[in-house]
Amino acid sequence: MKSKISIREVAEKAGVSTATVSRVLNKSLYVSPELEEKVNRASQELGYVPNRLARSLRIGSSGMIGFLIPDIVNPFFSQIVKGAEDYLRVKGYFIFLVSSSGDPLKEEELLKALYSRNIEGIGAILLGELPESIKAISSHLPIVIIDNYQDWEGVSYVFSDNYDGMRKMMDYLIRAGNKSFAFLSGPVNTFSSRERLRAFEDAISEENSDCEIHFGDYTFESGREMLRRLKRIPNAIVCGNDMIAFGAMMELAEMKYDVPKTVSVTGFDDILFSRMTNPRLTTVRQDGYAMGKAAGEMLLRKISGQKTNSKVLLKTSLQIRESSNG
Structure with a gap:
């Protein structure tokens, strides 16, 4: 079995000292571009893989x-996750990913588990109310909350303008002449759900339009289930996210309703599949990749002790496609 390539072998091939190799690989001190290129080329040619455990013990x-x-x-x-991972990998960091399956109790359990590991920061997408443990963790470890917001000191946030995005959608649907609406929402205790519902209700109250509201989860199955709960099919079904919209459209197809001739259906997120459905889904676009990248940038600034914004609010845009009449 071939032994691992050592840092000394990299130094010999590059014609530099082991200290120089260490500086380049750890990005700890300045090294001229010429020497950096020599070390990186030698590392790649030899197939050198740094021992991250040894490095963590050595430099903390x-x-x-x-x-x-x-x-x-x-x-x-x-x-x-991809936005954060692409940014962090270039900076020499890797992601340790865990999923709560939408369970608030599991969210807190996993946050504490991450905190107990040898990690340098946490990025968290939390569906429900932020647990009090966030405050304790943020006083000892950099943390950025994504797609959620609660005005707590020491915690940074990255999220989209959910209210503005849903308001744009409602203004478009109302201008198109729709008079009756159903709103199929995500979880009632979720920040994004509350903001989208608030925009929907504000638009409805201003127009005095007929509406029906149901709450569920941000899932395909929940979209189907909420659609079945409707007392009647309105002019437009406004969904809390794209996954709910896909479920609603599937259920409508099985009930022999024509989308958009009989009823318009809209979503929120603009995930890749929204451009693959038939008809393609009218939705609100929020840039998940940019959200992840911004979270990665904030985390690294906090890790390095630099000042950073307490929140980053990203804009949304309306994507009008064939699932709506307008």
């Missing part, structure tokens, strides 16, 4: 970021 840095998401199946959360 694991290079690991804990990341908690509520649902590993939902493509929107996957995009957030």
